[in-house]
Amino acid sequence: MRNDPQLLLNTPDIEIWPGGLLRARSNHNARLLAQASHVLRRKCDGRYLAAQLPRGLMPLITRLPEAPGIEHALSVLDAHLSQPARIPPPQGELPLHHLQHCLDHLGLDSADYAAQTGLWLIPEPAHLVLAGFDRYRRPLWLTRPAARSWQRMRDAAAASGIAMDAISGYRSHDYQLGIFERKLARGLSVSEILTVNAAPGFSEHHGGNALDISAPGEPPAEESFEHTEAFTWLQQHAGDYGFHMSYPRGNPYGIVYEPWHWCWIGIS
Structure with missing residues (x-):
């Protein structure tokens, strides 16, 4: 499994932050963010959507599957975690639509x-x-x-x-x-x-x-x-x-x- 603590993965709706860099907004979130390898953060309002923990993905909102762009963001995270650490991520730009x-x-x-x-x-x-x-x-x-x-x-x-x-x-x-x-x-x-x-x-x-x-x-x-x-x-x-x-x-x-x-x- 890849763990690059200094990389921000970007998608049109959601940013995928490495764990340990975002401030918690509640004690519950603080505990989860302290354990997370990555945190999914909605771009339009900064809300935390989910945390990737050693035991799996932990939703931080209700009805996470309905969040715009969540499927794409999770596919980007899965691809990143499965990539060997010695291989740099591909260069690229997000679409403008x-x-x-x-x-x-x-x-x-x-x-x-x-x-x-x-x-x-x-x-x-x-x-x-x-x-x-x-x-x-x-x-x-x-x-x-x-x-x-x-x-x-x-x-x-x-x-x-x-x-x-x-x-x-x-x-x-x-x-x-x-x-x-x-x-x-x-x-x-x-x-x-x-x-x-x-x-x-x-x-x-x-x-x-x-x-x-x-x-x-x-x-x-x-x-x-x-x-x-x-x-x-x-x-x-x-x-x-x-x-x-x-x-x-x-x-x-x-x-x-x-x-x-x-x-x-x-x-x-």
């Missing part, structure tokens, strides 16, 4: 939005690796090459006396929709939100290669980051590790200046 409900909810047409902004649809990866933890001690998920490059870049900066921390990495399409829903509840319009956040499906964070970076003591995702030593170091050295700043001033996508947002594109 699940994204449409997010855009419909916001009244957005993907083709129109792409034409207006120059942004493009970004599928979610079929799996991501643990790249450490962010400032808030949350697991930081990235693609394997982006994770390696981030760790090398952070260590190189530290060797030069520059401290950097990650604010966020991979975000699902559903997570991006949640950002919009929270801001809509505060009274912002969709058009106002789109000046700061890309529409679901169009954020570089979906692909698992983008990072929001900050420095200790610096507020997250603020323009003031450009005045830090960490930002100066990134400008000089990030390209050596395959990272570039996606949204400089005057970028053609209509996104505000984001000196904190860096994306791994590889080294040419």
Whole structure:
């Protein structure tokens, strides 16, 4: 049986987390999560659906077989557990058809939005690796090459006396929709939100290669980051590790200046 504690398996509706990384919401769940090798977590609301235990699968909701996407998620988990640990999981991306409900909810047409902004649809990866933890001690998920490059870049900066921390990495399409829903509840319009956040499906964070970076003591995702030593170091050295700043001033996508947002594109 395979047990890879640092791999997030991804499906359109459900994420399959390795055990030991998710916070329990009750004493009962805490006991189960402490024993679980994997936990199935619904993407739209973060609810835990089931835990894979040594004795078998333990449902964490009633009527688990009726949960959307559960059969597919269980087949992905079964295939992963039966794969020898020495064989890496296959690369791949999730289909985009699940994204449409997010855009419909916001009244957005993907083709129109792409034409207006120059942004493009970004599928979610079929799996991501643990790249450490962010400032808030949350697991930081990235693609394997982006994770390696981030760790090398952070260590190189530290060797030069520059401290950097990650604010966020991979975000699902559903997570991006949640950002919009929270801001809509505060009274912002969709058009106002789109000046700061890309529409679901169009954020570089979906692909698992983008990072929001900050420095200790610096507020997250603020323009003031450009005045830090960490930002100066990134400008000089990030390209050596395959990272570039996606949204400089005057970028053609209509996104505000984001000196904190860096994306791994590889080294040419």
